[in-house]
Amino acid sequence: MSKQMTGAKMVVQALKDQGVEVVFGYPGGAVLPIYDELFLQNDIRHILVRHEQGAVHMAEGYARSTGKPGVALVTSGPGATNAVTGLTDALMDSIPIVVLTGQVPTFMIGTDGFQEADTVGITRPCTKMNWLVKDTAKLSETIHQAFHVATHGRPGPVLIDIPKDVQFATADYTPAEKAKISHYQPRTEGDPNQIARLVEMMETAERPILYTGGGVINSGPRASQLLRELANETGFPVTSTLMGLGAYPASGKSWIGMLGMHGLYEANLAMHGCDLMINIGARFDDRITGRVKDFSPRSKKAHIDIDPSSINKVIHVDVPILGDVAKVLEELLRQWRARGSRTDKAGLAKWWKQIDEWRAVKCLAYKPSTSTIKPQYALERLEALTKGMDRYITTEVGQHQMWAAQFLGFEEPNRWMTSGGLGTMGYGLPASIGVQIAHPEALVINVAGEASWLMNMQEMGTAMQFRAPVKQFILNNERLGMVRQWQELLHGERYSSSWSESLPDFVKLAEAFGCKGIKCDDPKDLDDAVMEMIRHDGPVIFDCLVEKHENCFPMIPSGKPHNEMLLSADAEAFRSGAVLV
């Protein structure tokens, strides 16, 4: 028996059917019928944000930390255009989110009506798929379809644009199980023959490396578990991209650290020198490869990815394996074990010896100080004082983000939320709120730069209103630090607009929001101050005044190969010759 209801009610019903518990949103004329329906029920919680960009980043934080799709609801016109940055961010980092936008009534579309924007046109390139629903009878099915698309294959953002008259009109509701199954069913099983080729290569490789990425985390906890088994049983070293941190534990014996532009010396040199590279759910991003022509020149490369367009896009690989990471690793381990779990032990021992020599360089070493807080020191202390806690970390974008990736250790997947592909300043604060809403009891810390943090600081109001006790740990260098670093190294020390001027007093700002503010500028006080932040039952803005001119090393300048990495010691010697991207 079918059930008649209004489009607005359908939206809420479909969200419930999809298991949605929280919606991050902001009302406006074109979504009022949906807000009315939200008001009339108690199953779905609505988090009122302060800016629609915040809603989308919260949905991302929610999704990344739970593995479930995040949902945002915004009005037409400016509500929809404010969502564009978040959509693009989610597209770049493969985060499953469903964004619902209101639209002017169907009969007004195309008339430049009040708050009309061509939302599906604007968001087409920044969504995995989007729909303008012009008929209430198709609305519920479209929503079910949207959840399917967002979460299957390579995850990503989807958007449904719902004109106001479609929300008011009545039609039959299609429950999730009755909805037309989408033809969109990406292949998840890897080709066993290609996997067999990889197994043979694994048996004879002398210098193998597992290069893992966000795909391992997107594939689900089983994928991380299988990666651990693979690494531990083979003894192959594991490195990861920024997006993949936590899939393999930082305390694991095969862990050699993050790779890439600000990755560890040992990880980048191992990538450069390996003879077998097994890419698991990463995408050969330019922050990883450096100069493509010189990328890992002597290795055979295998690539496991669910997205066919990721394979051979940037780097030509010898063994392409199209499939879901967990399913492919399952089969890979099965075949490799069935053939006797063989590796070249002598080769591996030599390889690890080489890696240990690279490690001995201690690429993260920095000049300690007793008078000013070094940002690296602040993160080392944060790591030490929160280790073992039920902890989630988000970040903004800049030097602090890279230091957080270098100095914090992640033992589990879904514990690290950062804007990788798009590099969106302003991501971290709303993302931390999204994470905290999903995990109310956990310690959620946003490692921020003062400049990024200001971009979405209005969301402190959201944190206060919904009692999300997020900790905003601001490494305040009074600089657009990463910009300043590039200007120092690549633009003749001409610091064009990279000062953070006229900063607010963060403690007073915290008080203005009604939350706790802490300021610390002395390394001796740092531990106590961090503990005070952790223990405080409520949101905290922590203004950690750090060394202003610290540079983030190692650094591979854009367009340079991995073996032309800058360490802090040679930084002075380095001036030009790198390509700016």
Place this chain on the structure above:
Amino acid sequence: MSALNIKKGSTSHSAYDLRSANSEVEESHTLAVIVENEPGVLARVIGLFSGRGYNIDSLTVAEVDHTGHRSRITIVTRGTPAVIDQIEAQLSRMVPVHAVHDLTMDGPSVQRELALVKVRGKGEHRIEALRLAEIFRANVVDSTLESFVFEMTGTPEKIDAFADLMRPLGLVEIARTGVAALKRGF
């Protein structure tokens, strides 16, 4: 078209992929993309080409299965083998795309384009235009005392050749549909 252009179908007579993955030589490929006939799908496909900097030399689209709501988009594109592979991968992962066929790689194919060619002239020129049209098997679909509209189908090269011949005879306007293509045999 560049002199390096490999003619359509020329690599398809071998059982092996003769192209080197690292080849920098641009090839022309005809792709048939079967899509869900929904609003916005064509925009999404075209947006992929413009957004990622791929070429479109010709594009045709129409619904070919009215009950199943499937449209067939025929795209003639150009690129190095690696770029062509990437285009196909990018197309095939799109949500509303059902299938992507590379007709250039799948074996010999039939390629046809329809053109309407308006030629204006009197006397000798008019007679010559009509004579050439007959050779090209073009039909007269409209005529006045001073003009003809010819309709012809053929490969794009044949239409190019016809247009070149008509130019000195008074070609004033030409409308072309772009290529429709099907694989030969089964």
